[in-house]
Amino acid sequence: MAARGSTTNGRLLVVLSVVAAALSSLSLAASSAPPRSQEPREALEAVRAGYYLAADARLRSLADLDASLYTHLYYYAIPVHPVRRTLLLPADPAQVRLLATFCRTVKAKNPAVKTLLSVGTVGGAAAAAGSRSDPAFAAMAADPASRAAFVDATVALARENSFDGLDVAWRFPASAVEMAEFGFLVAEWRATVSPGFLLTATVYFSNHVFDAPFAGVDYPSEAIVRNLDWVNVMAFGLRPVSANVTAFDAPLYDRASHYSASYGVVSWLDAGVPASKVVMGLPLYGRSWFLRNKANNGVGAPAVAVGPKQRGSNTTGAMSYAEVQGLASASTSRAVITAYDNASVASYVSVGDVWVAFDGVAVVAEKLAFAAHRGLLGYFLWPVNYDDDNLTVSRRASQAWTQSKSSPDLRNITGARQAQAPVQLPPALQSPAPIAPTSASFSWLSWRTLDVRLHLGALTLVCYQL
Structure with a gap:
């Protein structure tokens, strides 16, 4: 018994020595690391951004895009x-060339445009907008070594191909631990790149991930404010698609639930992310259904299945903006019904038994007026190669944003229609109190400290078991 106690004590001393050494090393790193500047980075110009889906380059060549x-x-x-x-x-040679020539091609038409390389979850426009998790991204971020290698590799790839910045499109961290690792990743990115190199993130429509398998999944707002130039809020693909009923995919307002663009944007502001670091997304795709009864063609109408597969977008239940316009204009024998819903700020078109919810130019204009009223940094279009031949939405968005920002009174804005959750959420889904970042409350090292302490938790368990 005495020998066993002696062995246990010896193991305990070894573990405690490892813990003490780790904490001592961490303290030394903290005292020797150069302090990061507390001054805010230079104010950015308003953002009018577009995502170009490389996988769908066949729909519109990059050379045909008006940069x-x-x-x-x-x-x-x-x-x-x-x-x-x-x-x-x-691996495809055409895709290799596209990556290598992307920056040169767009800057030949607009030398002032900034280019960013997005890394993360791939898929078609509608599929990528969903709330599925990305196991590969999560596994990479969970391991400090692979995360560090990922940071180095992304920065090197961006610089080799002349990009002005990087975007992390991890959609979506699905637990509190994954959110912490998201914070580590963006902090390590910021510590690696040079001043002036842009860092952004493509994020869920809300600061809280409602469809995550675990409760309490909130983005690390303080790490975002500290390390990213802005976040691109995917204010579309807001809820899982049901094959049984039609629904808006990206309404600006919804008094019956929190699944609206306005609620998502406000949640980011309430979480402490300044409006000057929030960019709101607009979809250039529509969701489609087959109606059960052609005469019953409103929102919430019974449906028999998601809509037809398109040759361009190559997805059932989704259409590019160009395909939506083509569906309506090509119909000669079937009735075409288009509607704009003022209460939710959304639109749809019904052609025979096909029903499509999409963002028309009127919806785009009012959404951008809302964004300007809220003081957001700008907007992005998802994706630009889904626009029609005349780039109708891209042109109207640029005009509407300029007009909204220059309006002295914004008298046509209805941005107060949904400023809070319309229903009382369970405690697990309620957002935490807003964070007020201060110069002393956070640094890149604090995330690294947390990273180490998470791993030291395993050593503590060993001590408990001895």
């Missing part, structure tokens, strides 16, 4: 390898 309509263009996307936890670079 003058945007201030920032994203190459979307380079995924994480599902096994090796490294970047999965394109």
Whole structure:
């Protein structure tokens, strides 16, 4: 018994020594690391951004894109390898050329445009807008070594191909631990890049991930404010699609639930992310259904299935903006019904038994008026190669944003229609109190400290078991 006690004490001393050494090393790093500047980075110009889906380049060649309509263009996307936890670079020669020439092609038409390389979850426009988690990205971010290698690899790839910045499109961290690792990732990114190099994130429509498998999944707002130039809020694809009933995919308002663009944007502001770091997304795709009864064609009408698969977007239940317009204009024998819903700020078109919810130009104009009224940094279009031949939405968005920002009174804005959750949420889904970042409350090292302490938790369990 005495020998066993002596052995246990010896193990305990070894573990405690490891813990003490780790904490001592961490303290030394804290005292020796150069202090990060507490001064805010230079104010950014208003953002009129567009995502170009490389996988759908056939719908519109990059050379045919009018780069003058945007201030920032994203190459979307380079995924994480599902096994090796490294970047999965394109193998198709055409995709390789697109990546290599992306910046040169768009800057030939607009030298002022900034280009960003988006890394993360891939898929079609509608599929990527959903709330599915990305196991490969999560596995990479969970391991400090693979995360550090990922940071180095993304920065190197962006610089090799002349990009002005990087975007992390991890959709979506599905637990509190994954959110903490998201914070580590963006902090390590910021510590690696040089001043002036843009860092952004493509994020869920709300600061709280409602469809996550675990409760309490909130983005690390303080890390975002500290380390990212802005977040691109995906204010579309707001709820899982039911094959049984029609619904709006990206309404600005919804008094019956929190699934609205306005609620999502306000949640980010309430979480402490300043409006000057929030960019609101507008979809250039529509959701479609087959109606059960052609005469019953309103919102919430019974449906028999999601809509037809399109040759362009190549997805059942989804259409590009160009395909929506083509569906309506090509119909000669079937009645075409278009409607704009003022209460939710959303629109749809019904052609025979096909029903499509989409953002028309009137919806785009009012959404951008809301964004300007809230003081947001700007907007992004998802994706620009889904626009029609005349780039109708891209042009109207640019005009509407300029008009909304220049309006002295914004008298046509109805941005107060949904400023809070319309229903009382359970405690697990309620957002935490807003964070007021201060210069002394956070640094990149604090996230690294938390990273180490999470791993030291395992050592504590060992001590308990001895």
